[in-house]
Amino acid sequence: MRDAGNARWDFDWLALLIGGHSAAGKTTAAARIGLSLGVPWLMVDDVRLGFQRAEVTLPTGTEALYLDQQPRFWRRTPREHCDALIDVGHVMSAPLEAIVENHVDQQIPIVIEGDGLLPSLLARPSMLDRAAWIRAAFVVEPEESALRAALVARGGGWVAGRTDAEIQAEANGKWLFGQWLAAEASRHNLAVVEPRPRDTLPERLIEAVSQAR
Numbered sequence: 001m002r003d004a005g006n007a008r009w010d011f012d013w014l015a016l017l018i019g020g021h022s023a024a025g026k027t028t029a030a031a032r033i034g035l036s037l038g039v040p041w042l043m044v045d046d047v048r049l050g051f052q053r054a055e056v057t058l059p060t061g062t063e064a065l066y067l068d069q070q071p072r073f074w075r076r077t078p079r080e081h082c083d084a085l086i087d088v089g090h091v092m093s094a095p096l097e098a099i100v101e102n103h104v105d106q107q108i109p110i111v112i113e114g115d116g117l118l119p120s121l122l123a124r125p126s127m128l129d130r131a132a133w134i135r136a137a138f139v140v141e142p143e144e145s146a147l148r149a150a151l152v153a154r155g156g157g158w159v160a161g162r163t164d165a166e167i168q169a170e171a172n173g174k175w176l177f178g179q180w181l182a183a184e185a186s187r188h189n190l191a192v193v194e195p196r197p198r199d200t201l202p203e204r205l206i207e208a209v210s211q212a213r
Contacts, residue, residue: 011037011206013135014104018205019117019185020139021085021178023150024195029139030113032202037109044114047095048088061091075166081173082180089118097124104130115177119184135209137191139201140178146196147175 016033018026027043034041051065058065064087076084096117103110121127122136141147148171152159159167182192191208195201 011109013209014107014109014133015100015130015135016109016111016209017100017117017121017134017136018111018113018139019115019119019136019181020195021115021141021147021174021181023147023154023174024139024141024178025198025201026113026115026139028198029201029205030111033206034111036202037111039109039111041111041113042099044092044096044112044116047099048092048114048116051095058091061087064088064091076169076173078169078172078176081170082176085115085174085177086118086180089116090120092116093118093121093124096121097126100134101126101130104133119181119188119190122188122190135212136185137193137205137208137212138181138185139193139195139205140182140185141175141195144172144175147171147178150195 016039018030020026030041030043033039048065052069056062056065063070064084067084067088092114096112099110099112117136117138119136119138122131122134127134141150148168151171151174152167185192189212191205191212193201193204193208
């Protein structure tokens with residue numbers, strides 16, 4: 001594996017999808033991969049936030065799209081946090097499918113990352129039709145305490161004004177979501193990669209999707 005900072009990796013895909021829970025290092029890894037390859041990269045949150053700003057209403061799933069604006073958001077149980085993240089992923093699957101289709105059909109490579117990516121996206125008929133050009137991996141922290149520490153280290157709005165119980169509940173919910181993602185990825189024969197060590201995550205992601213062809 002060649003170093004991201006000094007050379008380009010070889011790649012044979014047109015869409016690289018990097019899923020996983022929050023604070024897994026997905027965004028940094030996707031940026032490094034994209035910059036190294038000269039390939040654009042997209043944050044799923046950009047699409048979701050664009051929908052929110054436009055106050056989009058969907059035939060189904062509108063409530064899930066606005067999960068972080070709901071009054072009880074910070075008081076959810078871990079299971080409710082996990083289920084809400086799964087719901088968001090289902091809502092985002094259709095627009096992400098269209099983005100992947102467009103890049104594959106126009107033969108313009110792209111890296112897409114975010115916790116709104118679900119393994120089931122790869123099982124959609126249009127994705128299966130283009131499977132030769134799509135790669136996917138999911139970054140999942142196996143230790144709940146390590147994920148909580150990574151989330152707290154982020155600081156900012158995630159911890160400001162929050163009680164320890166609220167922080168712990170959301171951290172546990174994100175960890176449960178990660179475990180669910182890992183199980184679903186395995187069921188769909190997709191790669192699962194641990195986030196640590198962070199400095200080698202881009203290389204390990206590329207290696208994982210190369211081996212999973």
